[in-house]
Amino acid sequence: MTRYRYYTATTLDGFLADDTDSLAWLFKQHIDDDGPGNATQFIAGVGAQVMGATTYAWILEHERSWLPQMPTFVFTHRELEPANEHVSFLAGDPTRHRTAIESAAGDRDVWIMGGGDLAAEFATAGMLDEVLVSIAPVTLGAGRPLFGGAFDLALQECDRNGDFVVARYDVVGPLKNP
Numbered sequence: 001m002t003r004y005r006y007y008t009a010t011t012l013d014g015f016l017a018d019d020t021d022s023l024a025w026l027f028k029q030h031i032d033d034d035g036p037g038n039a040t041q042f043i044a045g046v047g048a049q050v051m052g053a054t055t056y057a058w059i060l061e062h063e064r065s066w067l068p069q070m071p072t073f074v075f076t077h078r079e080l081e082p083a084n085e086h087v088s089f090l091a092g093d094p095t096r097h098r099t100a101i102e103s104a105a106g107d108r109d110v111w112i113m114g115g116g117d118l119a120a121e122f123a124t125a126g127m128l129d130e131v132l133v134s135i136a137p138v139t140l141g142a143g144r145p146l147f148g149g150a151f152d153l154a155l156q157e158c159d160r161n162g163d164f165v166v167a168r169y170d171v172v173g174p175l176k177n178p
Ligand SMILES: NC(=O)c1ccc[n+]([C@@H]2O[C@H](COP(=O)([O-])OP(=O)(O)OC[C@H]3O[C@@H](n4cnc5c(N)ncnc54)[C@H](OP(=O)(O)O)[C@@H]3O)[C@@H](O)[C@H]2O)c1
Pocket: 008, 009, 010, 015, 016, 017, 021, 022, 026, 051, 052, 053, 054, 055, 056, 058, 059, 075, 076, 077, 078, 090, 091, 092, 093, 094, 113, 114, 115, 116, 117, 118, 121, 144, 145
């Protein structure tokens, strides 16, 4: 069964990027590429990627070596050009696209890359199984949020990699107050 996994780095105060979409705070951190929570191991289990329009624009502008090499669904309301044959565009409720996303992923996982509102849209749709975060020892005070909704999670694993705390959570469901 397809697992939907939100895998990302975040600041301690829960931001994916600053207000200008800069990741300078992230790239200055030390990480062991073979250590716990490493990207190579994670990506080996991924069959399709999902991201929002800002994240896609950031890759196009700043890091074209990260252009998708597997089926990748960019959520946008805009008419955009696909950067290569792996990219296609979707809009609206993720449940409408479940069949397309899961058939693209095959027997592998779906990587929800972000941003945080899109991850929450998938969680609301019941299409988010896990959150895997690498927490950098930095706060920004403002920026692009890690998550755009109120959910209960259950901590499954926690480790250290270089400067980062790496943690894996199961998504339990919408936040229930006691
Ligand atoms: N720290 C990390 O490891 C990490 C990971 C991922 C991303 N990032 C960064 O974090 C930032 C995230 O940006 P962001 O918060 O703006 O989030 P985003 O998800 O990348 O982009 C948000 C945009 O996606 C589109 N969108 C989202 N849901 C949609 C839906 N259901 N239907 C149609 N379009 C939809 C909308 O764009 P339109 O309506 O304008 O088309 C929306 O404004 C970026 O700077 C990115 O580079 C960092």
